[in-house]
Amino acid sequence: MTTVLIADDQPLQRFGFRMLLESQDDMTVLDEAANGTEAVRKTADLRPDVVLMDVRMPGLDGIEATRRITASGDRTRVLILTTFDLDEYAYAGLRAGASGFLVKDAQPEDLLSGIRAVASGDAVVAPGLTRRLLDAYVHHLPAGGTESAQPDPRLAALTDREREILTVIGKGWTNTEIAERLHLAESTVKTHVGRVLAKTGSRDRVQAVICAYETGLVQP
């Protein structure tokens, strides 16, 4: 019997998860949490096998909650769920010690099998992310540079992080949103944005967005 704690700030989402999990006879939902703080506390109290963790939550977010739970030394595994398949969440989540990372796009059966996999000590990553995670980790290695497909010279000077920043600028995120969603200080975001503007020759973020579209970094 696998015991699960559901951490999500949306009541409807929790309801759906609970219904799904309790329809399985090898799973029990011990409790629910509406934010990261609650998740950490209830995990310490209840010692579930798996915490189903949403990333975006008010107060303490899912990533930081994951970090605290895995740092506590408990054998509780964390399976992170997010609405979007944003790489940054995956990196942060896995670095924080999560055992798995799924997008809410998943089929119910995938979630269930993901929970079972995580409970038994395996790791699980959403299919669409696996390749990009590998790419990113390969890129992290010193040898990595066979990538001659640099599309546009304007992007050549950007570091990985800066390219990432440009991407989310291209999605219309404000500095505050970038800071929140990438777990950075707003001052750091401003530093990055400033460097992106300088390197791409953009006067402001509007021109940076245009640059992102023109270089194909983001697409309509």
Place this chain on the structure above:
Amino acid sequence: MTTVLIADDQPLQRFGFRMLLESQDDMTVLDEAANGTEAVRKTADLRPDVVLMDVRMPGLDGIEATRRITASGDRTRVLILTTFDLDEYAYAGLRAGASGFLVKDAQPEDLLSGIRAVASGDAVVAPGLTRRLLDAYVHHLPAGGTESAQPDPRLAALTDREREILTVIGKGWTNTEIAERLHLAESTVKTHVGRVLAKTGSRDRVQAVICAYETGLVQP
């Protein structure tokens, strides 16, 4: 007995809604749709009382699907659900003929009562949005009439001048530059820009640029 069609691209979300609705003895879920096209087709086939419509869906989005459903003259009511309380969706959704607009933050009971309200002909709007909607509608009433073969619904409500303004915003011009090059006062430009943002559902000019690219008004 209220019949409902669930339109959402996320299987887990659909599952949650279905479970919630079918736990009520005055509601029946006729079917589910994973995108806007499916939603329109199944609505025409099944004639549900209410369509529970997600905004973000691949292919045809919830707003456009809503427009087609309400334009068909059926008595089917559309209740739009979105993850975020973004005003732009609300404006566009209600302009498209939706009978209600709720955020997924809502309590399950709120969703249920919302469905009942909509089914009985009432309108329902998420509490946090009501005030802002009223404020916006004091200015310009919903645009009626002229929409026909407009490529993108978000541009439908724009006047010629406003479309022109959006185009140059998409070129990265500042308000000052627009004023100079179009021989206008900067205050006039601001007025136009403000209306463009409201009508396209953009929070700021960055999102307006994205809108311009996504609608094809400007191209990379």
Place this chain on the structure above:
DNA sequence: GTCACGGTAGTACCGGGGTACCACGGCCTC
């Protein structure tokens, strides 16, 4: 005539964006 609408223009206000700095830790390469 009057009403609605589009285009123009103004004022006032404020918050976020952008800049200019500086600083520190980690890592890699001489």
Place this chain on the structure above:
DNA sequence: GAGGCCGTGGTACCCCGGTACTACCGTGAC
């Protein structure tokens, strides 16, 4: 060890962007 790059963070400052509200004029519809 020294230097450089990168990512992170901070402070202080200024200005543009966006909003709210008001106003006038011309045109077309009724």
